[in-house]
Amino acid sequence: xxxxxxxxxxxxxxxxxxxxNVEKDQQGWVVxxxxxxxxxxPECGVLSTARHSSYLRHLKDLPAQGVGVTLKxxxxxWRCRNRSCRQQIFCQRLGRVTQKQAIETKRHEAIxxxxxxxxxxxxxxxxxxRLGLRCSRNTLLRRIKRWARSRPGERILVLGxxxxxxxxxxxxxxxxxxxxxxGQVVDLLAECSADGFAGWLRQHPGVRIIxxxxxxxxxxxxxxxxxxxxxVADRFHLIQNLQEVVHTxxxxxxxxxxIPAGEFGSPTALDQxxxxxxxxxxxxxxxxxxxxxxxxxxxxxxxxxxxxxxxxMRAEGFKVIDIMRQAGISRGLADKWLRLEECPPRAKRxxxxxxxxxxREELWRRWEQGQQEGKQLxxxxxxxxxxxxxxSLMRFLAPWRAAQQTARQAGQTSRPVKPVHPGAxxxxxxxxxxxxxx
Numbered sequence: 001x002x003x004x005x006x007x008x009x010x011x012x013x014x015x016x017x018x019x020x021n022v023e024k025d026q027q028g029w030v031v032x033x034x035x036x037x038x039x040x041x042p043e044c045g046v047l048s049t050a051r052h053s054s055y056l057r058h059l060k061d062l063p064a065q066g067v068g069v070t071l072k073x074x075x076x077x078w079r080c081r082n083r084s085c086r087q088q089i090f091c092q093r094l095g096r097v098t099q100k101q102a103i104e105t106k107r108h109e110a111i112x113x114x115x116x117x118x119x120x121x122x123x124x125x126x127x128x129x130r131l132g133l134r135c136s137r138n139t140l141l142r143r144i145k146r147w148a149r150s151r152p153g154e155r156i157l158v159l160g161x162x163x164x165x166x167x168x169x170x171x172x173x174x175x176x177x178x179x180x181x182x183g184q185v186v187d188l189l190a191e192c193s194a195d196g197f198a199g200w201l202r203q204h205p206g207v208r209i210i211x212x213x214x215x216x217x218x219x220x221x222x223x224x225x226x227x228x229x230x231x232v233a234d235r236f237h238l239i240q241n242l243q244e245v246v247h248t249x250x251x252x253x254x255x256x257x258x259i260p261a262g263e264f265g266s267p268t269a270l271d272q273x274x275x276x277x278x279x280x281x282x283x284x285x286x287x288x289x290x291x292x293x294x295x296x297x298x299x300x301x302x303x304x305x306x307x308x309x310x311x312x313m314r315a316e317g318f319k320v321i322d323i324m325r326q327a328g329i330s331r332g333l334a335d336k337w338l339r340l341e342e343c344p345p346r347a348k349r350x351x352x353x354x355x356x357x358x359x360r361e362e363l364w365r366r367w368e369q370g371q372q373e374g375k376q377l378x379x380x381x382x383x384x385x386x387x388x389x390x391x392s393l394m395r396f397l398a399p400w401r402a403a404q405q406t407a408r409q410a411g412q413t414s415r416p417v418k419p420v421h422p423g424a425x426x427x428x429x430x431x432x433x434x435x436x437x438x
Contacts, residue, residue: 048081
């Protein structure tokens with residue numbers, strides 16, 4: 001312990017304090033230190049050597065080899081000899097060691113601040129305890145808020161805005177605002193709304209560039225609160241959109257992406273190949289995308305050709321390991337295809353209970369009765385247990401409206417052609433049937 005204390009790294013400022021005795025209690029090491037024999041008046045700055053009294057301050061410092069260290073510091077009260085000064089008695093200030101009325105040293109506070117900003121509440125608390133410091137998660141969060149309020153207001157020119165979730169999967173979102181030039185979070189809003197974002201921009205004028213995602217609420221709030229600011233898409237969503245476009249385009253040219261069998265480094269499972277990434281915001285009605293339809297067609301054609309290649313190689317006497325290497329598929333997929341006679345179609349996902357497919361017959365009956373207003377149909381099936389959204393219902397009704405419009409243009413009856421029989425039952429998965437039996 002003495003070697004560690006004598007080291008240059010122990011005291012924040014060796015010229016500001018005089019080291020004394022070292023003791024150990026139940027919480028760790030207690031190091032006694034004494035402040036200098038003179039102090040400057042904080043009001044007038046005149047140096048004083050007239051001591052009035054003294055008192056003890058207990059400051060938390062960085063731990064020594066995982067054991068907590070407390071600095072037991074004796075600080076004096078002094079008399080100001082400047083007759084024109086209003087301050088007659090003042091307490092000694094140690095600006096290079098600690099803050100006024102603080103219970104820790106500056107370097108202890110700096111470590112707590114770095115951990116709090118980097119990791120937050122619970123993760124920060126676990127790391128702080130591992131380092132030998134004592135600080136709860138609530139204290140970490142309170143300090144972040146206090147440091148944010150005490151930071152002087154600086155003009156923000158480039159603002160980054162995005163949403164954050166109060167709780168994952170609950171649909172309750174707030175707004176996070178980041179100064180992109182300094183890389184610091186400047187504020188958190190309790191909700192993600194256009195009015196809230198616009199109000200914040202009016203209180204902080206001077207923003208020239210707003211970096212955001214493609215959400216309409218943030219765009220509307222930015223135009224209302226800072227109409228002169230330029231709005232740009234952030235780097236993450238630009239790269240994400242680029243990846244989606246490139247991936248979709250490559251799917252349309254799958255026939256030109258063949259690799260010789262000898263260049264396969266390792267078998268790749270075809271059934272685990274990534275699907276085209278879904279867009280962030282789905283359209284209100286289902287509109288056929290020619291590029292996506294072409295990608296699906298070529299993907300299916302490639303699967304059929306690969307299936308036929310596996311069957312043909314097996315008929316010619318190739319081993320399973322050779323089929324895997326040349327076709328670039330996994331062992332499980334190769335064994336599965338060798339047991340089948342035809343290429344299996346892709347299984348469609350079963351919709352969960354309470355979705356619009358469960359109300360097909362009721363919707364068709366109301367449609368034939370002349371009730372074709374989406375909002376009224378939404379209210380009716382909502383009362384019967386529908387858990388989906390209004391947009392999903394409108395996408396479901398879009399083919400019926402399109403068929404009705406086509407029939408009107410052709411001079412036929414206004415009754416639309418049903419795309420699927422309304423009495424079709426929904427297939428129940430084994431997990432759902434076993435849960436109902438229990």
